[in-house]
Amino acid sequence: MQGPAVVDLHVTVDQASDAERAAVDVVVPPDQAAVIVETERLVRGGTARRRERRHLLLPALHALQAEIGWISPGGLNYVAERLQVPPAEAYGVATFYELFRVDDPGHDQSVTHVCVDAACQIAGADARFGELRAEGRHVHRSPCLGQCERAPASFVQGRGEPDHVPADEHEVFQHRQAGDPELRISRRLGVVDPTSLESYRDHGGYEALAAAVEMGPDAIIAALSESGLSGRGGAAFPTGVKWRAVADQQGRPKHVVANCDESEPGTFKDRVLMENDPFALIEAMTIAGFATGASSGWIYIRGEYPRATARLRHAIVEARAAGLLGPDAAGSGHRFDVELRRGAGAYICGEETALFNSIEGFRGEPRNKPPFPTTHGLFGEPTVVNNPETLLNVAPILLDGPEVYRSRGTEQSPGTRLFCLSGSVGAPGVYEVALGTSLGDLLELAGGVTGTLQTVLLGGAAGSFVGPHQLDLPLTLEDTRAAGTTLGSGVVMAFDDSIDMTPVVVRIAEFFRDESCGQCVPCRVGTVRQHEVVVQLQRQGSLAPDRLDLIDDMARAMADASICGLGHTASGAVRSALQLGLIGGGS
Amino acid sequence: MIRLTVDGSEVEVHDGATILDACNASAVETPTICYADTLTPVNVCRVCVVELEGSRTLVPSCSRPAEDGMVVQTDSERVRHSRKMVLEFLGSGVDLSQADELQRWIAHYGADPDRYAAGADGKIERMDEEVRVQDELYIRDYDKCVLCYKCVEACGDDAQHTYAIAVAGRGHGARISTEFDVTLPDSACVYCGNCIAVCPTNALQFKSEFDLRAAGQWRPEDQTITRTVCSYCGVGCNLELHVQDNEIVKCTSPDDHSVTRGNLCIKGRFGYQYVNARDRE
Numbered sequence: 051m052q053g054p055a056v057v058d059l060h061v062t063v064d065q066a067s068d069a070e071r072a073a074v075d076v077v078v079p080p081d082q083a084a085v086i087v088e089t090e091r092l093v094r095g096g097t098a099r100r101r102e103r104r105h106l107l108l109p110a111l112h113a114l115q116a117e118i119g120w121i122s123p124g125g126l127n128y129v130a131e132r133l134q135v136p137p138a139e140a141y142g143v144a145t146f147y148e149l150f151r152v153d154d155p156g157h158d159q160s161v162t163h164v165c166v167d168a169a170c171q172i173a174g175a176d177a178r179f180g181e182l183r184a185e186g187r188h189v190h191r192s193p194c195l196g197q198c199e200r201a202p203a204s205f206v207q208g209r210g211e212p213d214h215v216p217a218d219e220h221e222v223f224q225h226r227q228a229g230d231p232e233l234r235i236s237r238r239l240g241v242v243d244p245t246s247l248e249s250y251r252d253h254g255g256y257e258a259l260a261a262a263v264e265m266g267p268d269a270i271i272a273a274l275s276e277s278g279l280s281g282r283g284g285a286a287f288p289t290g291v292k293w294r295a296v297a298d299q300q301g302r303p304k305h306v307v308a309n310c311d312e313s314e315p316g317t318f319k320d321r322v323l324m325e326n327d328p329f330a331l332i333e334a335m336t337i338a339g340f341a342t343g344a345s346s347g348w349i350y351i352r353g354e355y356p357r358a359t360a361r362l363r364h365a366i367v368e369a370r371a372a373g374l375l376g377p378d379a380a381g382s383g384h385r386f387d388v389e390l391r392r393g394a395g396a397y398i399c400g401e402e403t404a405l406f407n408s409i410e411g412f413r414g415e416p417r418n419k420p421p422f423p424t425t426h427g428l429f430g431e432p433t434v435v436n437n438p439e440t441l442l443n444v445a446p447i448l449l450d451g452p453e454v455y456r457s458r459g460t461e462q463s464p465g466t467r468l469f470c471l472s473g474s475v476g477a478p479g480v481y482e483v484a485l486g487t488s489l490g491d492l493l494e495l496a497g498g499v500t501g502t503l504q505t506v507l508l509g510g511a512a513g514s515f516v517g518p519h520q521l522d523l524p525l526t527l528e529d530t531r532a533a534g535t536t537l538g539s540g541v542v543m544a545f546d547d548s549i550d551m552t553p554v555v556v557r558i559a560e561f562f563r564d565e566s567c568g569q570c571v572p573c574r575v576g577t578v579r580q581h582e583v584v585v586q587l588q589r590q591g592s593l594a595p596d597r598l599d600l601i602d603d604m605a606r607a608m609a610d611a612s613i614c615g616l617g618h619t620a621s622g623a624v625r626s627a628l629q630l631g632l633i634g635g636g637s
Numbered sequence: 638m639i640r641l642t643v644d645g646s647e648v649e650v651h652d653g654a655t656i657l658d659a660c661n662a663s664a665v666e667t668p669t670i671c672y673a674d675t676l677t678p679v680n681v682c683r684v685c686v687v688e689l690e691g692s693r694t695l696v697p698s699c700s701r702p703a704e705d706g707m708v709v710q711t712d713s714e715r716v717r718h719s720r721k722m723v724l725e726f727l728g729s730g731v732d733l734s735q736a737d738e739l740q741r742w743i744a745h746y747g748a749d750p751d752r753y754a755a756g757a758d759g760k761i762e763r764m765d766e767e768v769r770v771q772d773e774l775y776i777r778d779y780d781k782c783v784l785c786y787k788c789v790e791a792c793g794d795d796a797q798h799t800y801a802i803a804v805a806g807r808g809h810g811a812r813i814s815t816e817f818d819v820t821l822p823d824s825a826c827v828y829c830g831n832c833i834a835v836c837p838t839n840a841l842q843f844k845s846e847f848d849l850r851a852a853g854q855w856r857p858e859d860q861t862i863t864r865t866v867c868s869y870c871g872v873g874c875n876l877e878l879h880v881q882d883n884e885i886v887k888c889t890s891p892d893d894h895s896v897t898r899g900n901l902c903i904k905g906r907f908g909y910q911y912v913n914a915r916d917r918e
Contacts, residue, residue: 137816141805396807576722613681
C-alpha cells in the first residue's frame with residue numbers, strides 16, 4: 051500500500067520505525083486494517099468496518115508503549131492510519147492513561163512504579179522509592195497497586211522483559227482461612243492449582259455451569275434474585291435485577307463484562323481471586339452469558355495486574371480448548387467466548403461506563419446515566435457488568451440454593467463478603483466473613499490491631515474513616531449506611547495511634563485530584579481545590595472557619611452535581627477525618 | 638406529549654424533549670455552558686443541573702429526557718448551590734473576562750471565584766496557558782478555556798468531521814489539543830472556524846479581534862452587524878458581517894438559519910479581506 055489509505059485522514063509527516071510497525075502489526079495485522087486497498091478500484095473500508103476496529107486502539111497503544119517505552123508521533127500515526135482513528139483522538143486516548151507516555155523517556159530501562167497510597171505510605175513507600183532510585187532504577191510514584199497486604203508495593207513496567215510484580219517472584223500464596231468449611235467465594239484459594247483446568251474440576255469447578263444449563267436462564271436469575279446477592283464493587287446493586295433486565299432485552303448483541311479494574315485504594319480482593327482461582331471467573335461469566343443470552347464476554351483488567359492477567363489468559367485458552375468456551379459453550383447450546391483487555395492505569399476506568407469507553411477505544415470518561423448499561427452498555431448494547439467477587443457468588447447460589455446462601459449474613463445483606471485487611475493489623479490479607487460480622491471481630495480475625503487503634507478507613511479512599519468507638523459496627527450495607535459510612539469495595543485499613551493522619555488525608559485528596567478524568571467541572575476543579583485546602587491545613591496545622599465552610603461547600607457540589615461516583619465520593623474521607631478530629635486538631 | 642412539573646407549574650413538551658426544553662417551555666431561564674442546540678449534549682459543565690424528585694443527585698437538564706410525571710425544581714437551595722459552585726470553580730482557574738454570559742450568571746448566583754486563591758496565599762492551580770498564535774486567521778487562548786467540549790464536537794461528529802482537535806490529558810491537566818500539540822497549520826484543521834462559533838468564553842477568537850483587543854481598539858458597542866449571503870458558492874450560507882470603523886472585523890453565521898445552522902467553511906468565515914481591500918476600485 052502506498053501513501054495514506056484514505057485522503058480524509060490527515061497525519062503529520064512523522065513515520066513509525068520498523069520496530070513500532072512490527073509491534074502494532076501483532077495486534078492489528080494488515081488484513082485487519084480499517085481500510086485495505088486491494089486494487090485501485092477495490093477498496094475495503096467504510097464507516098462500519100472502521101467502527102468495528104476502534105476497540106483495537108487500546109491494545110495497539112499498549113504494544114507501542116511496551117516496544118519503545120513511549121508512544122511516538124510516528125507510532126501514533128501508524129496506529130491512526132491502520133485503524134482510521136484521527137490522530138488527535140488517538141493522542142487524547144494515549145494521554146488519558148498513567149501507563150502510557152507521549153514523550154521520549156530517554157532511556158531503554160524498565161520503570162518501577164512504587165505505590166504511595168495509604169497502606170504503602172504508612173509502610174515506608176517514600177523510603178522504598180528512595181532506595182530504588184539510589185539503586186539506579188527508573189522510579190515512578192504510583193496510585194494504589196492493589197497489593198496492600200504486602201506494602202510497600204511496587205510494579206515493574208518492563209522494557210525487554212514482561213511487566214511484573216517483584217513481590218510475586220518469591221511469594222507462595224496462602225489463604226489464611228484455608229480449610230475453613232464455612233468459606234464460599236474463597237474456598238478454592240490456595241487449594242486449587244490456578245493453572246490447571248483439571249485441578250479446578252477436581253475442586254468442584256464447572257459443576258455450577260452444568261447445574262445452570264439444567265436449570266435454564268429464568269431459574270438461574272430467579273435463584274439470584276431470591277438469594278439477595280448485590281454487587282460487591284461498592285454500589286451494591288441487586289445482581290438478579292441487573293441480569294433480568296439484560297435477559298429481557300431482545301434483538302441486539304449482548305455482553306457480559308467482568309470489571310476487573312479494581313483500583314480503589316486498599317482493595318486487592320479481586321486480584322487475589324483472579325490469581326488463585328481464574329477458572330471460577332470464566333465459569334461464572336459463562337453462566338452469566340447463558341442466563342442473559344449474551345454471547346460475548348469481556349474481561350477488563352487493570353494494567354498493573356500482570357500475574358492475574360497471565361493466569362486469566364491461560365484459563366481462557368484452556369477453557370476454549372476443552373469446549374467450555376466457544377460456539378457451544380460447555381454443551382449449553384449457547385455461544386459464549388471471552389476476550390481480555392488490559393487497562394493502562396486509570397482509576398476512573400473502574401466506573402462501568404468509563405470502562406466501556408476504554409474498551410471501545412475512547413477516553414475513559416464516564417457516560418451520563420440513564421441510559422443504563424442494561425440497555426446501553428458496551429458498544430451501546432445491553433450489558434451485564436459485574437466484578438469478580440460478585441460473579442464468584444453465583445456458583446454457590448446455584449449449587450446450594452438461595453436458602454442456604456441466605457442462611458449467612460443478615461436479611462438485608464445476605465451471604466458472605468471478602469474484606470481487604472491492611473495497615474496496622476497482624477496478618478493483612480483477604481478474609482471472607484458473613485455480612486454482619488462486627489468490625490472488631492474482623493480485625494481480630496486478621497491478627498488484631500498492632501498497637502492502639504486510632505482509626506479505620508472503611509470502603510477505601512471513596513469511603514470514610516471510623517473511630518475506635520465503632521468497633522461494634524456490624525459490617526452490613528444497612529448498618530454502615532446508618533452510621534454514615536460504607537462497605538464500599540470491602541476495604542478495612544487500620545491505623546494505629548503512632549501514625550500522623552495528616553499526610554494520609556493529604557494523599558487521599560491528591561489521589562482524587564490525580565484520578566479525576568477531568569470531564570465534569572465539579573470533580574475536575576473540586577478535587578483540585580479540595581486538595582489545595584488540605585495542603586494548606588497541613589502547612590498551617592489548622593484551618594480558619596471559612597476554609598472549613600469551603601470544604602463543605604465543595605463536598606456538597608461534588609456529591610450533587612458530578613457525573614459519576616468518583617466526584618460523588620471524593621470528599622468522604624477528608625470530611626470524616628475532620629469530623630473525627632484525625633486532622634486539623636479537631637473541628 | 639409528555640406532562641411534567643417545573644417549579645410547581647405543569648408543562649407539556651413533545652416526545653424526546655429534555656428537561657431543559659421543558660424549562661424553556663415554561664419560561665424558566667437556565668444557565669448553560671456546554672450546551673448548544675446544534676450540538677449533541679455532553680453534559681459536562683453541570684451548570685444546568687436541576688433537582689428531580691426521586692433522584693439522589695441533581696441531574697443535567699440539557700441531556701435528561703423529560704418523562705411523564707417528573708417533578709423538577711430549578712431554583713431550590715441545592716440547585717442554586719451547585720450552579721454557584723460550578724461558576725466559582727470555573728472562575729477560580731479560568732480567565733472569564735470575555736465571557737459576558739457567564740459573568741451575568743456569576744452575579745446572579747452570587748458566586749465568588751476569588752475566595753479560593755484568597756485563603757491560599759494565591760497558590761492555586763490555574764489553566765496557565767500561553768496564547769497560541771499560529772496563523773493570521775484565529776488564535777487559541779486556553780487560559781480562557783472551560784473544557785466545554787463544544788469545539789471538539791463542532792470539529793468532529795456534530796459539524797465538520799475534521800477531527801483536528803480532541804481533549805488530551807486527564808483531570809485538571811486536560812486540554813483541548815491537536816496530536817502532540819502540533820500547530821494548527823500542521824494539524825488536520827481546515828480553518829472552517831466552526832469551533833470559534835461555538836466557544837462560550839472567547840478562548841477561540843478571530844486574529845482580527847485579538848489584534849484589535851491588544852491595541853485597545855475592540856469596541857463591540859460601535860459595531861454594526863450586517864446579514865448577507867456568502868458570495869463564494871451556491872449553497873446560500875448566511876453571513877453576519879461585524880463591521881467596525883467601516884472594516885469587517887469578524888464574520889459569524891446565524892444558528893437558526895436553515896442552510897448551515899451557524900456553520901461555515903474557510904471561505905465564508907475568513908475570506909472577506911477582499912471587501913476591505915482599498916485597491917479594488
